[in-house]
Amino acid sequence: MTQGAGTGPSASRPIPTRPPGGSLDPVALRAVLWDVDDTLFDYTGSDRTGIARHLAAEGLLTRYGTAERAFSLWREAMETHFARFLAGEIDFQEHRRARVRAFLAARLADAEADAWFARYVRHYEAAWTLFPDAGPALEAVGRRFRQAVLSNASTAHQRRKLAVLGVRGHFEEVLGAGPQGCAKPDPRAFLGACAALGLHPGEVVYVGDQLETDAVAAQAAGLHGVWLDRTGGADGNAVPDGVRRIRGLDELPGLLRPVIDFGAPSTFG
Ligand SMILES: [Mg+2]
Incomplete structure (x- = not known):
């Protein structure tokens, strides 16, 4: 939600580069954990x-x-x-x-x-609205993977927002920041979400619009970090090692194949 210091590709520490593309190992993946603001919700x-x-x-x-x-x-x-x-x-x-x-x-x-x-x-x-690619992505991912939310906004606020937007039912858990909670990029926030799902961090993909706060922090906590770079930055071809960059949620299926064939839901068991 916030654009805190060090959240963009222009952050002071050097960012090693890796070639774009490649898919995640689908065998190890069990769940997709989502950011909400400026990821699913506009x-x-x-x-x-x-x-x-x-x-x-x-x-x-x-x-x-x-x-x-x-x-x-x-x-x-x-x-x-x-x-x-x-x-x-x-x-x-x-x-x-x-x-x-x-x-x-x-x-x-x-x-x-x-x-x-x-x-x-x-x-x-x-004026609340989802991004046009959010609903199709949630539907497709949900055919094969468990889904949950980890947001830095208050849990009650996000639960209500997702209900109003008609997508609350996609998520087993909606976890937000609270007085006693840990907020992203603290690894305890990500590990707490994995524990709530009963999963090892290596079984979970985190998708968010903030490079450092979401994707890099998730990767550092042992999850698979996916950076949703909707606007594209001047340094858009450079992402930290291990972090995957997508330009829209319609690209997420490409990372999760071959487990999901987003174009043919009838093929799923
Ligand atoms: Mg966000």
Whole structure:
């Protein structure tokens, strides 16, 4: 969800390269563990639409010059205070209040910040949408593999979101960050998810949009890290050793073959 330091291909430490392509060993794989935001769910697009509609309704768009400028500031406030939530400094509700206060540069009482955020959420949730390739990928992967979610957002929030989006039933477990939990990229977050599934990390693929926080961290924890690079970076041909890069979820089947033939579900036993 967040774009924390060191999460892109331009991170300071050198990234060894490997040729793209190749498939995972399907014999060893039992489950696919998913990130949610900006992997299955179009968080950035939903948030951009939601804040623009909310600011228009509040009469605040002109204050920020352009909708894109407003979104940039809104996103910056989210990243700052979501990081504080992940660090255990504040709870999820307080992180929302802090985002509102930072964005408006105003000292709002808790109730005022809560009300402002609630009005934003109505627009944001009205814009909630999956990426077009998410549903087909979940359907195809689910024919052969167990599936679960490991997210850094709150568990309750993600469970509700996935239910609203109509995909909650694909997942045995939906695991998020909590006050006592460990967040990605901490290996304990990945190992905890594997333990919840009763699987060895080597039996689990992790798919996420953040190179370092998702794919590299999963690989370091002993899982198979798959980086969903939807936009492609300037250094798009270089990925760390062992990490697989896909440009869309429609490419995931290619990594999991020959166990899955995504084009012919009737062939599965
Ligand atoms: Mg994500």
